[in-house]
Amino acid sequence: MSQMESRLLGCFEAVFPDVAREDIPTAAIASMPEWDSLATVTLMSLIEEEFAIAISTDDLELFISFLVIKDLIGEKLGLA
């Protein structure tokens, strides 16, 4: 697991404390009832704080799973 993935995992853990760490890489909005709009906004703010990046409204539509968000951050950090 890359350092970026590990930091993203920490953000997910903070927002979804009841989800096991090993399940987070497969986390997706469709299968998690606790992933509501408030969780999305909190996750967004945590990611902005953790990676010092800005998430736009268009980006927010991609907040549907750990993997998609990981790719989005990779792009913004120039890692993709």
Add this chain to the structure above:
Amino acid sequence: MKLAEAVKLAGTRQDEDQPAQKIALACGFEALHLKTFLLARACQRFPAHNVSVDVGLYGSLAETLRGLTKQPPSAVAVVMEWSDIDPRLGFRATGHVAADGQDILLSVSGQIGRLARLIRTVADKTVVAVVPPHYPLPAQYLSGKDRLGSFEASLRFQLAGLINELSGHPNVRILDQSPMDQGDPAFSLRMLLRAGFPFTTNWASQLSERIIGLLFPQPWKKGIITDLDGTLWRGILGEVGDAGVGWSLETDAQGHGHYQQLLSLLAQQGVLIAIASKNEPANVEQALSRSDLILDRNQIFPIKASWQRKSLAVGDVLATWNILPDSVVFVDDNPMELNEVQSRFADITPMLYPTDDDDKLPAFLSELRHLFEDRKPRDEDLIRLQSIRANVAFVEKSSVSDDEDHEAFLLENAPQITANFGKQGSDGRAFELVNKTNQFNLNGARYQPGEWDGLMAEADTFLLSLAYEDKFGPLGTIAVMAGKNEDDGARILSWVMSCRAFSRRIEYQHLAIVFEKFKAEKIALNFVQTARNEPITAFLGTLLEAETKSCISLKKQVFEDACPNLYHKIGYT
């Protein structure tokens, strides 16, 4: 505090068996990160409590406040936006607005009145922090660049009226936002439009810290020990004489005048002021008797002028006041003196007087002011210094007498106690004593205004306040006991006595009155040993052979066997 840390802290499972600390966040926006930060900071502040932050109805501050008037929590934070005053003033609503905005100004007046009434009603029952609207109005309401237009001026005038009115309520604390104005932006339109939350994450963090500070302030300081040369005045007294020291514009020493002015104001509010100076006592007396001194000579006690180490003088002052170093600020212009005093009294608050830099003076004076409670003087404040002087005379006389003489001494003092079972207390004095007394304090419990009022409203609760006076002078209301009248006796929930009242057997009389009043055969005391309540622990040790522990039961016979002769004349009000 970072959001990640706050989310983690706020998500920590809490022990439901711990006492509850309920905070309400009243706002019209989506509370989101502000709720998280508030909860996290409250959890840090009250680690032994079950802390919760409840938010009200989205979009309706007034309705949320109305709900809180019925069931007030421990504390309430009201965070206002312009849209709470009129939705058209917010960014989430659009609609027709008359060019001069008169229709808005008309509705604003009524809504401000409603909010004022609701906040006052909530504040009658609990402590309320109010955050006035902070972020800018939408551009359509603004005037030319750098120009305050008539519409915005009218709006701000009405808002200032609301703030002015609420600031007079003893339970309302208005957030002064001016120290927050610099630095990071507060407002985030992106977050407001996306999530209904109007603040940047960083500002929400800062705001939560200040709200918790307003709702639950750190214990206030009680006294200031000040140096003289280069601090209370400009100049070295021993070199220039009493006529040569100054504190005015003419002597290029106006800053010292402002310092004296602040000390004088604090003294009027009951703060103790003493002097610790390396000087000849006679010279000091001469200088302090100057008629243009702004700080009244009578507001200072004691004055310790000598060539001894400063820490010895400070120790003498603390002994005279009979208060702990952590309640005291020591001000000196010499860093070495501050260090020397702090090496002996680690808990004292040292403050360096900026004698050579007037630009640093405003921050110094503000910092000093903020360590002391800002409130109207009470009767006790007016006699506090007098009673400390009387106490010195009492202790001096008391210490030279042997056991037999001591009994005669106590009798000759003609001690009088006035007992008051009124639950309203005397002008808030009972509530104040319970919340600030450390040494003779049964368990260290502190109360929020709402909690205290709730306790007093219970039918089986009693409050017994004692005022004391003897031939040395009055001490005012110096002891308070709150308890419950139970079937098999009385239970004491809170019991405090001012340290000025030690050595007069008032604590024995306090218990004796309760035994008598309730015809009790035993009194249960909710005792908890704290880091600072050694005096009451020692007192209870004289009554009970067993080691003092929590929830002590004191039988009447045991008390009577241990109780010394009491010479107080008792009166009731």
